[in-house]
Amino acid sequence: MPRLALYSLVVCALAVVAAVVSFGQGSWLGIVWVLLAGLSSNMAWYYLRRAKAARGAGE
Numbered sequence: 001m002p003r004l005a006l007y008s009l010v011v012c013a014l015a016v017v018a019a020v021v022s023f024g025q026g027s028w029l030g031i032v033w034v035l036l037a038g039l040s041s042n043m044a045w046y047y048l049r050r051a052k053a054a055r056g057a058g059e
Contacts, residue, residue, distance in 0.1 A: 002051045008044035012037050 015037035022030030 002047050005044045005047035005051070008040045008047060012040040012044060015040060 015033045019030040019033035019037060022028075022033055
């Protein structure tokens with residue numbers, strides 16, 4: 001797994017936890033965390049697909 005994809009997944013997981021905690025405390029700031037989780041999830045998929053395509057082109 002590419003390093004950037006792994007970092008993006010970690011950020012995604014932490015953002016989801018932060019969103020749950022924010023919503024649990026009654027704060028609407030959790031919306032920002034949900035958006036960050038979505039962005040980092042898309043980044044992880046992008047880096048995984050890019051690495052897979054690079055491996056396929058190398059064969």
